[in-house]
Amino acid sequence: MREAGRIAAEALHRVGEMVRPGVSTLDLDREAEKVIRSRGATCEFRGYHGYPANICTSVNEVVVHGIPSADRILKEGDIVGIDIGARYRGFVGDNARTFPVGEVPPEARRLLRATEESLMEAIDTVSPGVHLWKVSETVENRARRDRFGVVREYAGHGIGTRMHEEPQVPNYVDRGSRHGRLTLEPGFVICIEPMLNAGGDEVEVLDDGWTVVTKDRSLSAHFEHMVAVLADGCEVLTTYP
Ligand code: MF3
Ligand code: CO
Numbered sequence: 001m002r003e004a005g006r007i008a009a010e011a012l013h014r015v016g017e018m019v020r021p022g023v024s025t026l027d028l029d030r031e032a033e034k035v036i037r038s039r040g041a042t043c044e045f046r047g048y049h050g051y052p053a054n055i056c057t058s059v060n061e062v063v064v065h066g067i068p069s070a071d072r073i074l075k076e077g078d079i080v081g082i083d084i085g086a087r088y089r090g091f092v093g094d095n096a097r098t099f100p101v102g103e104v105p106p107e108a109r110r111l112l113r114a115t116e117e118s119l120m121e122a123i124d125t126v127s128p129g130v131h132l133w134k135v136s137e138t139v140e141n142r143a144r145r146d147r148f149g150v151v152r153e154y155a156g157h158g159i160g161t162r163m164h165e166e167p168q169v170p171n172y173v174d175r176g177s178r179h180g181r182l183t184l185e186p187g188f189v190i191c192i193e194p195m196l197n198a199g200g201d202e203v204e205v206l207d208d209g210w211t212v213v214t215k216d217r218s219l220s221a222h223f224e225h226m227v228a229v230l231a232d233g234c235e236v237l238t239t240y241p
Contacts, residue, residue: 001091001160001189004041005226005237008086008093011035013240015055015084019099021076025057028082029068036086044085044092044163051210056083056096063151063195063203063212063220064096076102079112081222085163092163094191095238096224107198108219110146115196115221118142118171122192126184126227126234132167133180139171139194149197151220154212156193159226171195186231193224 011032018031033054036043043054051065058066058081059074066072066081074080083096098112122138143150156169167182171194174180184190197203199218206213214220226237 001093001228002237004086004088004091004093005095006093006240007036007039007041007088008084008095008226009238009240010039011086012082012084012095012097012238015082016097016099019074019080019101021074021102023074024070025059025066025068025072025074025080026070028057029054032084039086039088041086041088044087044094048163057081058083058220058222060219061213061217063197063214064154064222065210065212067208067210074101077104079104079108079219079221081220083222083224090161092159092161093238094159094163094224094226096193096222098221098223111148111196111198111219111221114143114146114148115194116223118194118196119192119223119225122194123225123227123234123236126229128184128186128229128231130184131180132169132182132184133173135192136170136180137173139192140173143171143194143196149199149201149214149218151195151197151203152201153203154195156191156224159189159191184229186229188229189226189237190229191224191226193222195220195222
């Protein structure tokens with residue numbers, strides 16, 4: 001799983017370096033595929049419930065699951081969420097990050113910072129015996145501090161031989177739920193993936209059946225890491241030096 005995570009992280013790093021005005025989201029998709037295949041891995045998203053591309057590229061008001069396209073040319077001031085999954089020797093690595101395209105407005109910078117910090121603060125809580133709701137609460141508290149919306153319809157997840165395994169890892173607190181009362185144990189591997197909106201919490205899915213956008217069309221950001229619970233803390237598996 002460490003190797004799968006590292007490949008997904010390397011692809012995200014390399015694709016992230018390509019982000020600039022004039023690049024199409026399909027260019028990003030092609031580069032991700034190249035990196036993943038060069039490592040002997042496969043793109044996990046293609047064909048997942050019929051998903052038609054190798055990665056997800058979510059521009060501005062797109063929250064997640066944006067489909068790469070030659071017609072979607074990045075321009076100065078955009079933000080683009082890139083989500084990449086790789087399968088290596090039977091295990092899946094999954095990670096995401098939202099990048100600024102050139103100079104972006106202060107509001108976009110604040111949103112990116114809050115979303116990344118909510119992920120990093122949540123990772124800091126991961127340790128054996130910790131309730132899952134603590135992870136969720138940490139994301140939500142960081143988001144609300146800046147009055148950003150928190151997407152509720154999509155969540156983080158366990159990961160292993162399948163991309164989506166138990167438990168679900170919501171980005172808001174639901175103390176009554178069975179998942180929330182679960183405690184983390186050594187050997188669990190979870191993806192934590194906050195999705196924060198500059199406006200309200202609500203999202204909708206476009207007619208293509210995939211593209212998730214904010215209902216108020218405000219900006220949205222998404223960061224994701226894959227984290228293994230160890231006996232004495234945790235290890236982020238989607239790192240690339
Ligand atoms: N990587 C996403 C997640 O973290 C899922 C991608 S959906 C797919 O849950 F259809 F593109 F695979
Ligand atoms: Co994920």
